[in-house]
Amino acid sequence: MKAVTATFILLLIILITSACGKSDGIVVLDAWARPGFRGDNSAVYLTINNQTNQGDGLIGANSDVAGGTEIHLSKMDAAGTMTMERQDLVVIPAKDSIELAPGGLHIMLVILGKDLSVGETFPLTLEFQRAGDITIEVEVKQSD
Ligand SMILES: [Cu+2]
Numbered sequence: 395m396k397a398v399t400a401t402f403i404l405l406l407i408i409l410i411t412s413a414c415g416k417s418d419g420i421v422v423l424d425a426w427a428r429p430g431f432r433g434d435n436s437a438v439y440l441t442i443n444n445q446t447n448q449g450d451g452l453i454g455a456n457s458d459v460a461g462g463t464e465i466h467l468s469k470m471d472a473a474g475t476m477t478m479e480r481q482d483l484v485v486i487p488a489k490d491s492i493e494l495a496p497g498g499l500h501i502m503l504v505i506l507g508k509d510l511s512v513g514e515t516f517p518l519t520l521e522f523q524r525a526g527d528i529t530i531e532v533e534v535k536q537s538d
Contacts, residue, residue: 419445419446419525420442420443420444420445420446420450420486420522420525420528421442421443421445422440422441422442422443422520422528422530423440423441423442423443424439424440424441425438425439425440425518425530425531425532425533426438426439426440426532426533426534426535427439427503427510427516427532427533427534427535428510428534428536428537429509429510429511429512429534429535429536430503430506430509430510431506431509432506432507432508432509433505433506434505434506435460435502435503435504435505435506436460436502436503436506436510437466437496437500437501437502437503438455438494438500438501438502438503438518438532439493439494439495439496439500439501440493440494440501440530440532441491441492441493441494442486442491442492442494442520443491444486444487444488444489444490444491445489446488446489446524446525447488447489448488448524449485449486449487449488450485450486450522450523450524450525451483451484451485451486451522451523451524452465452483452484452486452520452521452522453482453483453521453522453523454520454521455501455518455519455520455521456518456519456521457503457516457517457518457519457532458507458516458517459503459506459507459508459510459516460503460504460505460506460507461504461505461506461507462502462503462504462505463501463502463503463504463518464480464501464502464504465480465481465482465484465499465500465501465502466478466479466480466481466499466500466501466502467479467481467498467499468497468498468499468500478502481499483523484499496537501518510534511534512534512535512536513533513534513535514533514534515531515532515533515534516531516532516534517529517530517531517532518530518531518532
């Protein structure tokens, strides 16, 4: 009886660990960018879901549609003016999500090399400390 129980528990452990292994990773959801004209700036917003057991960090981004790609944090300064501060690292804790949303964190597309029109998509590569490079498709749309 004991041996049967032990086998059952072992099987259960194998099942659970393999199920977890499947969903392990960094998942990027709902990526969108504001429309803009060539020469202007635009911003990308998205949600990053860290399904792993270890924290990770967003350390950079890259896209062919802009001359530069920077991680920014919008914040109100002491005088009540909205400013943007460049971020070298955005931490995504283990088993947690962070949202890059209007008024807060975003990925700035500095000097667009082409027009970004509503409805089109473009690739954006995100650089993570642990997960490495992840390339996603960003949809151009108006903010809701
Ligand atoms: Cu910005």
